[in-house]
Amino acid sequence: xxxxxxxFSFLETDVPIGDEKVAKRGKYxxxxxxxxxxxxxxxxxxxxxxxxxxxxxxWLDGKLGTSYWTIILFFIGALAGFRNIYIMAKxxxxxxxKNDR
Numbered sequence: 378x379x380x381x382x383x384x385f386s387f388l389e390t391d392v393p394i395g396d397e398k399v400a401k402r403g404k405y406x407x408x409x410x411x412x413x414x415x416x417x418x419x420x421x422x423x424x425x426x427x428x429x430x431x432x433x434x435x436w437l438d439g440k441l442g443t444s445y446w447t448i449i450l451f452f453i454g455a456l457a458g459f460r461n462i463y464i465m466a467k468x469x470x471x472x473x474x475k476n477d478r
Contacts, residue, residue, distance in 0.1 A: 415469070422465060423458035430454025 434450030437443070 418465065419462055422461040426457040426461065427451065427454040430457070 430450040430453050431447060434447035437446040437450075
């Protein structure tokens with residue numbers, strides 16, 4: 378059985394099709410998408426509590442006429458974000474350990 382070649386303009390090379398050693402250039406592996414989703418989740422899990430606590434503190438400072446709630450709640454939001462990331466990372470590593478066994 379001969380090798381059939383297909384021309385991909387974005388690769389600028391011939392890629393064999395129907396052979397055992399099919400080149401995987403141009404095709405993303407599912408792990409790439411999973412990694413991108415994971416990075417996005419880390420960012421969202423960190424930023425959302427920080428912003429929510431910051432804006433609640435800013436609102437409280439405006440209502441109460443104080444100037445310290447914004448700072449206090451900002452740091453509480455940062456701690457909550459780090460906690461979220463820690464829990465998420467812990468779950469990821471635990472699931473990888475179970476899969477490796």
